[in-house]
Amino acid sequence: GAVVSQHPSRVICKSGTSVKIECRSLDFQATTMFWYRQFPKQSLMLMATSNEGSKATYEQGVEKDKFLINHASLTLSTLTVTSAHPEDSSFYICSATLALSNQPQHFGDGTRLSIL
């Protein structure tokens, strides 16, 4: 089945640091990738939709200058949390899809971000 790799799985860093998270589709070309944030015991909150070669579309309330998304190839999207603060601590999950009419999203294993 479709495999999506997300790296790193866990990050602990100091306040003010910028953190980059990578999302790769290993066995298919992902025209669209999605970035989610998940708080403990809550559902998936869509942050942005990333299409290869174009600017990401951010959901309402998500700061595009805070969460930089790059989707430079059909197999790689990156999320950079700039100048991270403790309130940015969360579980971030990416997903990838072929973006055809009935193709499901396949998720990475998530990144646990802890800002001290």
Added chain:
Amino acid sequence: GQQLNQSPQSMFIQEGEDVSMNCTSSSIFNTWLWYKQDPGEGPVLLIALYKAGELTSNGRLTAQFGITRKDSFLNISASIPSDVGIYFCAGLGTNAGKSTFGDGTTLTVKP
């Protein structure tokens, strides 16, 4: 926008019992999906449904795509401890690739 109502929010059951959860929507979807999320990991696709009325099984899991295309259910038979996790339904409409997710059903199985 489109919204999914997933119920129940949580379930506490005894090992060996059967489980049923469902999702409903006011909008029509072309595809229904069911995912499971283990603690600390990303959701994994369990079952994908592509036609109204379709009934699909994956081991002890069975899911159906409602005739009206506005609902779906997931059944788990003879639950075991490793069934513990959060189950999400998702619907795919005309916005290719972008699913609408339910809020999840948290399942706890007591040995």
